[in-house]
Amino acid sequence: MPQPQGLCIDISGVLHEEGEIVAGSRDAIARLRRAGVPLRFLTNTSRKPSRAVLDQLRDLGVGATEEEVLTAPAAVARFLEARNLKPWLLVHPDIEEEFEPAPYSDADAVVVCDAGDRFDYRRLDQAFRLLMAGTPLLAVGMNRYFKQSDGLHLDAGPFIRALEYAAGVEATIIGKPGEAMFHEACDSMGLAPGDCLMIGDDVEADIGGARRAGLEAALVTTGKYRESDHDRATELGAGVFDDIAAVVSHWF
Numbered sequence: 001m002p003q004p005q006g007l008c009i010d011i012s013g014v015l016h017e018e019g020e021i022v023a024g025s026r027d028a029i030a031r032l033r034r035a036g037v038p039l040r041f042l043t044n045t046s047r048k049p050s051r052a053v054l055d056q057l058r059d060l061g062v063g064a065t066e067e068e069v070l071t072a073p074a075a076v077a078r079f080l081e082a083r084n085l086k087p088w089l090l091v092h093p094d095i096e097e098e099f100e101p102a103p104y105s106d107a108d109a110v111v112v113c114d115a116g117d118r119f120d121y122r123r124l125d126q127a128f129r130l131l132m133a134g135t136p137l138l139a140v141g142m143n144r145y146f147k148q149s150d151g152l153h154l155d156a157g158p159f160i161r162a163l164e165y166a167a168g169v170e171a172t173i174i175g176k177p178g179e180a181m182f183h184e185a186c187d188s189m190g191l192a193p194g195d196c197l198m199i200g201d202d203v204e205a206d207i208g209g210a211r212r213a214g215l216e217a218a219l220v221t222t223g224k225y226r227e228s229d230h231d232r233a234t235e236l237g238a239g240v241f242d243d244i245a246a247v248v249s250h251w252f
């Protein structure tokens with residue numbers, strides 16, 4: 001592909017691995033800044049509100065403005081607000097501040113993010129019952145797992161699938177790999193999807209989602225990358241690079 005005009009960059013696994021900066025990523029971002037390339041940071045993280053993501057980027061030495069950060073829970077909140085829907089939440093307590101929840105009996109949407117220990121039988125069953133009554137299911141993403149210092153952990157995807165299966169419904173996915181978040185990012189840079197490149201470590205959520213949304217994509221082999229992802233990325237028409245520094249020096 002020709003040089004991309006704008007970049008969408010995943011945060012976890014690309015800029016840092018469990019809080020440790022990925023070598024070369026700070027310089028890579030600085031290089032893009034000097035080249036005047038518009039950037040958007042896209043994260044499905046659903047254990048941190050937007051302001052904490054901004055703080056995290058600053059701590060990593062990757063300064064970003066509010067408009068450059070798109071988190072999936074904030075995108076869900078904007079989606080609800082635009083439709084005047086009041087949600088019942090199955091989310092991590094740390095991101096409740098993004099939403100204006102409704103009491104259980106008044107909810108007109110069920111929102112599921114990575115809820116950690118809150119994914120217990122009682123709450124999943126409550127969500128299921130709302131879905132059976134026809135309440136729509138909104139989710140941040142279908143990520144199967146995420147990686148922490150002690151290894152891989154279940155993300156929200158498997159729980160969303162379980163609810164879909166039980167209630168015979170399909171979730172509306174607002175975060176990656178849903179097209180909406182990629183399109184929102186490109187639109188906000190004033191660019192067409194085909195002129196933008198997504199850099200991520202999740203072959204399905206970042207790369208598959210970006211390709212379906214019409215963006216070019218580059219998979220990095222940092223973060224949650226596993227060897228079996230290489231062929232899948234190639235199949236999706238994405239390049240595979242050692243890290244974000246390699247992607248940036250390839251084009252800039």
Ligand SMILES: [Mg+2]
Nearest residue numbers: 010012013201
């Ligand atoms: Mg990632």
